Each structure stands twice: as structure tokens, then as C-alpha cells.
Amino acid sequence: MSAERLPLTHDAIPESRRHIYESDPILSARDLVITFGRVVGLDGVNLDLYKGEVLAVIGDNGAGKSTLIKCITGAYVPDSGTLELEGKRVTFRRPQDAREAGIETVYQQLAVIPALDIASNLYLAREERRPGILGSVFRMLDKKGMKERAGTSVQNLGIQTIQNMGQAVETLSGGQRQAVAVARAAAFGSKVVVLDEPTAALGVKESGMVLDMIKQLRDTGLAVILISHNMPHVWEVADRIHIQRLGGCAGVITPQSHEMGDGVAIMTGAKTLEPTA
Amino acid sequence: MSAERLPLTHDAIPESRRHIYESDPILSARDLVITFGRVVGLDGVNLDLYKGEVLAVIGDNGAGKSTLIKCITGAYVPDSGTLELEGKRVTFRRPQDAREAGIETVYQQLAVIPALDIASNLYLAREERRPGILGSVFRMLDKKGMKERAGTSVQNLGIQTIQNMGQAVETLSGGQRQAVAVARAAAFGSKVVVLDEPTAALGVKESGMVLDMIKQLRDTGLAVILISHNMPHVWEVADRIHIQRLGGCAGVITPQSHEMGDGVAIMTGAKTLEPTA
Amino acid sequence: NRSSSSDTAAGGSGGGEESVGVTLITKDSTNPFFVAMQNGAKEDAGKNNVKLTVASGKQEGDDQGQITAIEDSIARGDKGILITPMSTGVNAAIKKARDAGLYVIALDTPPDPADTVDITFATDNRLAGKLDGEWAAATLDGKPAVIALLDLFDDKIVSVDYNRDQGFLEGMGIDVGDPKKNGDEAKTGKYTGGKGGDYTIVCNEASNGAEDGGRSAMERCLAKNKDINLVYTINEPAAVGANAALKAAGNSDAIIVSVDGGCAGVDSVKKGVIGATSQQYPLKMATLGMEAIAKIARGGEAPKPTDGLDFFNTGVKLVTDEPVDGVESIDSTEGADICWGK
Amino acid sequence: MTTTTGSAAAEFSRRQQSPLQRLQHVLHGRPWLSPLFLLVVAFVAFFIATPTFLTASSMGILLQQTAVVAALAVGQTLIILTAGIDLSVGAVMVLSMMVMASLAADGGMPGLIALLIGVALATGAGALNGFLVTRINLPPFIVTLGTLSIFTAIALLYSGGSSIQADRMPRLLNFLGEGFGIGAFRLTWGIVVVALIYIVMGFVISQTAWGRYVYAVGDDRESARLSGVPSKRILLGVYTVAGLIYGLAAWLLIGRAGAATPNAVPDANLQSITAVVIGGTSLFGGRGTLIGTLIGALIVQTFAFGLSQLGVDQQWRYLAIGVLVIVAVAIDQWIRKVKA
Amino acid sequence: MTTTTGSAAAEFSRRQQSPLQRLQHVLHGRPWLSPLFLLVVAFVAFFIATPTFLTASSMGILLQQTAVVAALAVGQTLIILTAGIDLSVGAVMVLSMMVMASLAADGGMPGLIALLIGVALATGAGALNGFLVTRINLPPFIVTLGTLSIFTAIALLYSGGSSIQADRMPRLLNFLGEGFGIGAFRLTWGIVVVALIYIVMGFVISQTAWGRYVYAVGDDRESARLSGVPSKRILLGVYTVAGLIYGLAAWLLIGRAGAATPNAVPDANLQSITAVVIGGTSLFGGRGTLIGTLIGALIVQTFAFGLSQLGVDQQWRYLAIGVLVIVAVAIDQWIRKVKA
Ligand SMILES: Nc1ncnc2c1ncn2[C@@H]1O[C@H](COP(=O)(O)OP(=O)(O)OP(=O)(O)O)[C@@H](O)[C@H]1O
Ligand SMILES: Nc1ncnc2c1ncn2[C@@H]1O[C@H](COP(=O)(O)OP(=O)(O)OP(=O)(O)O)[C@@H](O)[C@H]1O
């Protein structure tokens, strides 16, 4: 049933991590196309994602990275193209569908609710109920518990400047807000975690902690898609790198097969990647 | 009339650039304090900015960087503290006041109008009118001219993926949107340009072009405040570095006096800066 | 009984004649008075081979709605218009219609000036109020009157509102100040109707002419003075609401008077909820008006005003089961037979 | 008192708070305190100005007069919290009222069945609004503007414009108008029903996930959607629940008016919206409380009642209410903005 | 045809466009095309259904019937573009009308002076709304809900509820009701004034910086402020200009009704808002056009007129208009969403 695998540049993947690519991809996208009026968003993009790997997506501004992951996570419904999760065809009509299938996403625009506080945002659509009859019959939220756990999650990302966990998210600094979104994805992703520029607004220390978190997620067997403009970050954590260019895919490389400079050159079109067999 | 200068670590500034500090600061802030309910935003911050210099502001997430520049540019009115522009006391009640005084700002949240197109956003509150009677009497906008010039400005920042200059800003990618905001500040700043994380969403090439732009602005005699989490960028372009920590200023260093690692250590509180005489 | 209308209709109308377009324009479509008028007219339209279009303002005060309806009627090529004019604001439009050759009959409310329309089929709202007042004064039999006035609106001033209210006070023998302004009379003094006596006006409250509004209005009046013994209401729905409030407050002595004499209202008289109500005949107005227009359109003669009046009086009768001397009235059984003018 | 997380944050907020700042903080968390303050002021003022205002019987009446609008305002609050608006609230109530009354009076149905059909109809009407908002993606203002005309017209056509008196209906339909009380302070069963509606819905929107979704959808619908909130289902639910509440209000209104009339509460939409907004709920969605709405409804009614007790003329009263609306919200803004 | 910038972008958009996509693009740039389409459909349908609809005289009448609401809707559009709403539109107009009529009729003032005072009063009333919105920072809904009551009450108290006939006023005040025409197609000077208002304001909001600020403030007030747009001044200006337009509408209305009546056009607020929204303007601000508003006003009036020519009864007409409002906006949504 499942789509044919995309070719892998096996030799460029270190021995220690080859086992990842022995099983079938957890997520495959084929020929994704989306247009907005006369603007072309995606122009037939293919993507394979394996359990336990970090797939980075890089590309110029406006290359279609965010559009690509939106099509994968149900935020956009592509005009054409197919999606397979664990070998089964899926169509996500809404982000909720993708979430329920185990794909957790941090969108570039963060998707936090300004007026709700940090804990409410972290647990949004994942609320926990009180134990006992209050929870089961009256469906009462466990506000206190969620607040405490939210505090821990955010601190785990190194954000220590939040003075009041009951603060509305709209009053947070850009980086604090991003930390809330990232903490949410990390807490709830069960199969795939998609991060669209998760460290853009974060400080040095906080970024480092997010990278650690990504590695942890990968090690527990989740698949991670990381979009970033920070090449050192990408080269540090990625297993493979999908290069997006002008709405299409300009090729997939690995940190081992190519230098950062090459990656940047390919993504800006200064160099083209010869198709590998 | 004007406030006493803050001490400068003169010896840490390269000979070639010392002349900058001979004239009086173009902008001085003293004892800025702002609170939001029971949240402390700024806790008595001082800042001097000189013509022709790039002053970087670094600090952890939530350290008060954005709050600081909002107080300087009229977006917030501080609870107490004074502001001097070219030696004269000023109070900015609205961003418009600061703009009219020659301070152009890119806020972290960008402040673009989603439904307006790129050119309209670039020229917002700076519109150009048609020549002749159409402009002077009928106050008709020079839409075509603005559109053309806007196209050039955005391309100068290396953003080549914008397919249609009439696109509403809400349909742009995160980086494209940021480029629009940066292009605006660059085009109109006459004395001071303030950039709050201008490269957060930008690609490698585009970031490089923004750094070049900053240097250009500095060379033409403008003062630039740059907030960034990207230490290599900061160390590349900054003349001095203001370190913000927990709402206060943890000290001012220069790329020559301190290593990046030291800067990060100070900003996270791992190290403290001995007050220099 | 409908004999009056079918008599006249029998003369000319036959199946073969071309139908005559008539538009009935009321003030609104929710006041039971106008609803009765519309329904009655619709039922009788076939008899005269009239093609009737019913229109109205959106609500009381909607001059523009009536003007629009008049223009629509002209454009449609109707032969005549029956209208309860909202205010003098529609006079110009009526003139336009007459200039265009339409025969315009005012119903219920005479326009100001009266010759704005071809003829008016109306009742006298002031007289309706007056009958209530006279009856109430006589019924009180010299006792002091503690009066609540439940008017129509507080956000608009309309002629029915002050005509009925001020007519009632005049009937009681109380001096009204400005006859077109509610609430500017002295709050206490002597009434001269019946045997005469002291009066106190507790309140003027707007009821919106509906049960819920009538109830709220009455409650406010009662909070000010629980000894109210005479309640004037703009129409019977308001009276029903007032009665509910009185009952809840344990006040069973107050007399309620009202205007309209609709079928439900007469029933309320029979049950003793309302002491007396001035009955008007909207249905009669509408059917007579339609007949007249049909007749004229087919070359017949125009109707004439009632002798001594500048309008064709369709009459007002006081309906009560406790008649008093000196005030002519009919009882509720009789009133029920002719309610709304059927 | 403060849940400070981590030492850095603790260090951050070491400043002392002035009493005013503390007041502001309290108000920030409980935005309905400032309308409450206004309500109390109004009570004191009217108490001083007129002896007939603060009496047991007056208070009972005030509550009864507030009941219907207060009930409608619950549905309106839910909808406004989702950044919508409901102009059809009165129309739905009237339609439901006419249907339940006529089924019982003319159709000879048992009261309970007529009541259930009437409430179900209102629920369906609400669901129709919700359907148009979520499936056809129309702005709520448009949808309810349209259904306002539609439901009103249907109610008029169905009832032929005439009203149905209470004595023709079974007791159940009138039951909410019946009262009980201690001395002169009389309450009706209708007030009890309204209180229950507030308690239940207050619990639901503040303590359950559904309630949180209502706020989230109203504050930022796209972000809520991206966060996995089933925003369409929530919206549909909100409109449906609102319809159900309007159905209950219809029952209430029969008891209150002692009749079912097609022109009852003609300005129900403005009245209910006014209560919601005076109660501190934002018309842009996502911010507000039910308790605020209740206070808002009470404020308007208190003013109307108090001014009438003072014997103020009708047109002047109309003017005063206009001023009140503005002043109430201005005070609210001012109190919240107080800064040390 | 496309202003592609740079080769990369050119390469990006090399795809062919289907005709449907092109249609969608056209509609995207001119959102008023879809209400226009509906208007045309309505014209054709009524033309077929009744002979009295598409005649020269009927068309003249249709325009006259639309004029007042169309004028009010210009002010309403401006305010809605700033994410506000004006409930006081009818009240301001009526107050201004009563004052200008009574100054001329009872006060014996020359027509021009009475007119100017009346229009100035309306402008002032608009400015008061604007002041409350910008300085006291109140939501426009609240402000205009309050001033709706206030202005209405003042107009009633001032006029004592009685109307003033045209023959008591100088000709100038009636002038806009006078007509001219070619054969049966008669226009009034009022229609000319309305056309001028549309042309002038259409130019202002689409071609000047002020117009652009109106959109910017409405779309995102905080961003506009941060961009240096003097948002308070713009808002104050918008409300003031709207007031001025309502003053002109008052003049128009005297001519149209041949009298000044204190209760005229009681649902002016809903009518004008309906026109704006059917015309494709978003109630959340920042998106919309004046030409759309004009078409919106025409659509509603066309339906009402056409149905009445068909002899449809009032209640059914209300129902039909309700359906129309929903269908009109639904079609609009649908057309814009068409995808290849
Ligand atoms: N809703 C939309 N309507 C029109 N154009 C759109 C829309 N969404 C995206 N685009 C366009 O599609 C292209 C790809 O955008 P996308 O957000 O995927 O870029 P990106 O690779 O994520 O860039 P960045 O690094 O700046 O975030 C851009 O040119 C953008 O203008
Ligand atoms: N309007 C507000 N209300 C309450 N708290 C606020 C408000 N604005 C800012 N804060 C708080 O002030 C602190 C400083 O925020 P600021 O935005 O200045 O941080 P920053 O240094 O710019 O951080 P980042 O690098 O993440 O952008 C944060 O803790 C934030 O929560």
C-alpha cells in the first residue's frame, strides 16, 4: 500500500545511526502542491521522515518551509499530493486531526492564545481533569495541577524570568512566548514533533536547552522535523537536511556529506545538487 | 542642562573608533522604571547612545530588552526616568513622537498591518504624494512610485522570493514580513535606528545583508541600537554591548574587552561584571 | 356581523371584473389592533375582487417605511391606499400618491391636516380615552383616585399615545397641561368627573403596548404607591400585564381601563380583569375602505364623511359590564359580537 | 501569595507594591468588581434619594424585572465570548414562546410536551445560527441579522399576530411566574431558574475544558484551531446552548407576562448586549465573565427602576440610561487603569 | 501583467493559471464585484417577474428610496473600517434634522444658517462620539449605544415630539427633495448629493494617506500606532466626518419626507450596518470599500422594492429579506473561495 521510498544517501549517514533507516518511514509526503491565488506555495514536494531521526528543513525566506509543514500538519489542506502516516494514507483536514494522530507542532506564528495564561496555553486542547467524580462527571479541570506542571515544563527550557505563572501570554516577552509553545509540543508529541524555527526568539542558553530537548525526543524514538535558519544548530542536531527552494525541494543532504557553506549555497541557488542515484 | 555622561570603558574601544565618543551622546536615558501590575519591567536603567555607533543590547529572554527600547521609542511611557535627545529633555507619549524626532524602530512584533500590501506598509505614515496639483491640493498618493521604490528596498535586503509586490503582508512568510519591517526602518531613520531582533526570522544570506545595512547606517553617522540573541552577529557589528539582566543593566562591555562566552555568562548571571571606574 | 360590508359589496362586485389593486399600510405589524386590521382586510379582499398588498412600518415611528410603501404602491399601479398615517412626515408621500391618481383613505388616525387624504375612516382616540375617564370617574363615586398611567413609549412620542392618555384625564375631569404631552399635568388635585374628588397621579410609565411591558410598568408604579386604585392602560395587552402585577402585589381593588376593545380585550372585561375598555373597529375601517376604493375604481361614487365631522366615523363604544349613569356603554357579550368590527 | 517560579523571577519581583497597585491587581483578576462597585453606588444613591427603592418588595420586583434579560444575556455572553454577536436573541425567544403557547392552548397538547417542543425549537434555531456561522462561514452579525428577520416573520405568520392569554395555557407554562417569599420579599420560580442557569453555565465556562475553548476560540480563532481546539464544534455548541437558554427564557417570559405575545421585549437584542458589555465582556471576544453580565443586567434595571421611583420623566429617564451606559464603562476603564 | 520582482520570484510563479483562478484573483482585488453580481441577478429576476419593476419611474423611485440609507452608510462604513460601529447614526441624523427644521420654521432663521447649524451639530455629535472613543478609550459600541439614547431623548425633548411640515421651512431645506429628470426617470437633488458624497469619500479613503490610516487603524490599531500613525487623531476624524455626513443625510431626509419628524428611520442603525456588511466590509475593521456599501444598500432596497412590486406581503417580505442577507453574504464567501 505504502508509497515507494525516496532514495537515501546511505553512505553519508554515520554507521551508528543507519539502523533508523531500516524500518519504513513514519511519515511520507508525496507531490504536495498548494497555491494561494496566483502565488505558488508548494510545487510538488516529497518528504520521508523516519522514527528516531531529526530531519532539518532549511531554505531561504519564502522558500516554502512553513507552508510545507503546514500541509503536513493539517493547518493547510494541500491542493494535491498524498500523505502517509505509518504506511497508511491520511488526510488531515484540521490541525486537530494531526494532533490526534500524534503529530505535535510549533508553528512559526506560535499559535498561543493571548488572553489565556501560561498553564492554560500549555494544556490547551490537552486539559487534564480532576481525579474522581469532580473530573469524570462534572468534567472539572485540574487547574492547580496543570499550573504546577506547566511551571516545571517552562523552567526546563531555561526560562526563569517568568514572574507569575498566571500571567496572560500576551504580556510575555517574545522569547518567553516561544518557550511556552515549544514546551507544549515537547510535552505532548507522541510520534512526530514539528518545530518551525523554535529558537528564533530564544537566548543562547535557552536555545541550547531546546536543542538538548530535540535530542532527547529523538532518543526516545520520536521523529522530529526542525526548521531553522541557524546553520550551526542544524548541523549540530540534524540527521538529514531537506533543502527547500522556491517552493520545491532542492535536495536532501546530511551534515556528514556537506559542509554548512555548501548547504547555504544550495539553498540560495548558488550551487545545485546533483541527483544521487 | 544635559545629564552627566555614563562612564565609558575607553581603553576597550579601538583607537579608530574613539572619536565617536568625543561628542555628546545623541540619546541618553536615565533611571528608567516601568512596572506592569506586579510585574517589574525595568528597574532603573541607564543608557547612552552616540552618533555613529552600534550599541547592542543583549540579555536573557524576559530580561527587559524590548521593554527598554519601547520606553525609549514612545511605545511605552515609563513610570519614571528621563530621556534626552541631543541634549534636550524629551518625553515621547506615542511612537509617532519618537518617529518625528528621527528615531525609527523595528519592534519585535514587527508592527506591520496585515491587510495592507508591502508598499503600503513600507510607507505607512511616511506616504509620498503625487507631484503637482494632484498631490498638493488633492493630496493624492503616489501609489505607483511607492510600489516601485518599495520593491527595490525589499530586494536590497536579499528577499527575492516575493512574487507579487501587491501581496498583503499577512500572506508573507515570517522572514519576508520581517524584511519589510527592517526595510522600513532603514529607509526612514534620520538620527537613531532601533532594531529589536531584526534577523530572528531571516535566512543566512538575508541576515548578512541586514548586518551590512547596519554598518552602512552607522557609517553614514546614524546611531543604531541592535537587540539580538545571535552573539556572533553582535560581536561582529557592535561597538559597545549593553547587557540587560532581570530588568536592570548588568553592565556595558565591548567586543574588544570581553569574549562572547563572557558576555553570555554575564547575561545569564554566571559571572558579574566588576563596576569599572 | 359582516352584513354592512357585504350589503354594499353585493351591488357591484362580480367575478368577471378586473381586480383592483389596493395597499393597506399600517403603522406596524405587531400591535393587535393593526394585526386585526390586516387580517380582516385580507379575508375580505376576495369579496370585492381586490388585490390587496399589506405593508407597514417596521415599528411605530417608521415614517420612511410608510413612505416607501406608498411609493411602492404607486409604482405597482394600485388604485388606492388605505393608511394609518404614522405622522405628518408621510403627508408629502400621500400627496404624491394622490397626484398619481390613487384614492387615499386614512384609517384610524386622521392625518393633520385632515384634507391630506381623500377621506378618513377613523375613530377618535381622544374620545376613546375620554369615555374611559368618564366611566372611571363615575365608578369611583367620589372616592379619591390614585392613578397609574401606563402609556405606550418613552423613546418616541406618537399621537395615539397622548390622545388616549390626555383624553382619559379629560374624561376624569383633570386639567391637562399641553394636550399633546403626557405627564405634564399636576400630580395631585381634584378631578371633576362623576361626583368629583381628590386625585393623585402616581406615575407615567411606558408599556410598549405589550403584556411584559405593562407588567414592568405597573410594578414600578406600585413600588411608588401600593394604593393605586385606578389604572389607565394604552391597550389591552398592557392591561393584562398590569393586572398580573396588581395581582402579584395583592392589590385587588384597582380598576383598569383600556382602549381597543379587541376580542381578547372584551374577554378580559367579561372576566373582570378590565373594568371598561373603549372599543374601536379596525376591521370595519379596513373593509369599508377597500369597498370604497373598489367602487371608485369601477366608476362608483366616493364615500362621504359623517355629518358634522371631517371624517367618516367608524365609532367608539365603551364596553363594560358595570355600566354607570351618564356614560353610554355596551356589555361584554355585545362587545364580543362586534369586537374588532367583525 | 505569589507563585513565583525560580529564584530569578523571585529576584525580579522584589519590589514593594503600593496599596493602589494591589487594588489594581485584584481588579485585574476579577474584572466584574468594578461594575459591582457601580451597582452598589447606585443602590446607595437611590436608597438615600427615595424611600420606596430599597424595600423588600421593590427588591423582589427588581429581580423579577431583570430575570428575562438576565437569562437572555447568558446566551449572549457565550456568543460574544466567541467574538460573535446574536441579534436574533429576542426573535428566537418569541418564536419559541408563541409555539409552546399555541401548541398548548390551540393544539391542546400537555404542558410538558409543548414546553419541550418549544425549547427544542429554540435550541434548533440556535443550532441553525451556529450551522450558518461554522459551516457556511458567515459572520455572526450577518447570520443573526438574517435570522432575526426570519424568526420574527415566522413567529408573526404562525401566530397571526395575536397573543395567547395565560389562562388558556396549562399551569406548567405559567409556573415560572408563580412566586414564593418571605414577607414582602417575593421571588418567582423564574428567578430560581435564572439563578440555576447562571450557576450551571458559570461552572461550565470557568471550570471545564469546553469553557476554556470558548475563550480560546473567541480570543484568537486561528491560533485555537492550530492548537487543536475543535473550533467549529465549539462554536456550533455555543450557539446551540444559547438557543436552549433562549427557550428557557421564553418559558420565563410566559410566566412573567401572563401571556404569549409576538411583540414582547422588542429590544431584547440591544438590552442583552448592553448587559453583557456593561458587565465587562469584550465585544472582540475572549475576555469576560458571566457574573459580570449578571451585574450588568442588574445595573441597567436598577437605574430604570430607581429613576422611575424618583419620578423622573420618561424621556429624561431614557437620556439618563444613555449617560449611565457610557459612565459605567468609563468608570470601569478608569478603575482598571489606576496606576501608582 | 504581474509585477514580478527579481528572477527568483519570476521562476517561482511560472505556473499556468486556470480561468477560475484568474476569476478568483479578479474578485480578490475587487471584493465588491460579488455583491454587484447579486444585484444584477436580482434585477434580471424582478424584470422577468413583474412589468412594473424595470421602468424608468420605478428606477427613479428605487434610487430615492435608497438615498438616505446610502448616505448614512458612508459614515457607517468609515467607522466600521476602523473596527468600530455606530449605533447612534439615526439619532444624530434626527437630532440634526429637528434642530435645522425648527430653527428655520420656529426660530425664523434663514435656511442656509439653519442648515449650517444643523450640520455643525451633527458634526459635533460625531466628534463627541469620537472623543469618547479616543480620549476616554471606550468601545465604540458602548459609546454609540449611550449616545443613541441621549441624542434620541434630546431630539424628543427639544421637539416635544411634534413634526414640522415642509411648507413651514424655507425652500433650501426642502431643496434636496426637488427633482429633475428625463421623462419618467426622475432624480432628486438629494441623489446628486449622495453621489457626490460617495465620490468624494471614495477618493479620500482610497487615494489619500488619511484613507490608508483609516484602514491601518482598523486592521491593527496597535501596529498602526507603533508605525507612527496618529491613531487617535484618525479615529476622532472618522467619527467627526461621519457626523458631518449624517448632517447631510438629515437635510436629505427633510426633502425626502417633506417634513422633519422626531421618530424618523427608527432602524437606521441596523439598515446602514446591513448595507455596509452586505457590501463586503468586515466588522472587524480594515477591509472593505465604499462602492461595496453602495451596492449593499441598493441590494436591500431592490429586494424590498421588487418583492413589493410582486405584491408580496410585509411579513413574507421580512422573511425574504432575512434570507437575502444570509444568501448574499454566503454567495460572496463562496465566490471568493472558488479554487481550481
Ligand atoms: N496565505 C497565503 N497567501 C498568499 N501567499 C502565501 C500564503 N502563505 C504563504 N504564502 C507565500 O508562500 C511563500 C512561502 O511561504 P512560507 O511561509 O512557506 O515561507 P518560509 O519558507 O517558511 O519562509 P520563512 O523562512 O521566512 O518563514 C511565500 O512567498 C509567501 O508569500
Ligand atoms: N504588558 C505587560 N504586562 C505584564 N508584563 C509584561 C508586559 N510587557 C512585558 N512584560 C514582562 O516584562 C518582562 C520583560 O519583557 P521584555 O519583552 O522586555 O523581554 P525581552 O528582554 O525583550 O525578552 P525576549 O528576548 O524574549 O524578547 C517579561 O517578564 C515580561 O513578561
Ligand SMILES: [Mg+2]
Ligand atoms: Mg516560515
Ligand SMILES: [Mg+2]
Ligand atoms: Mg524582546
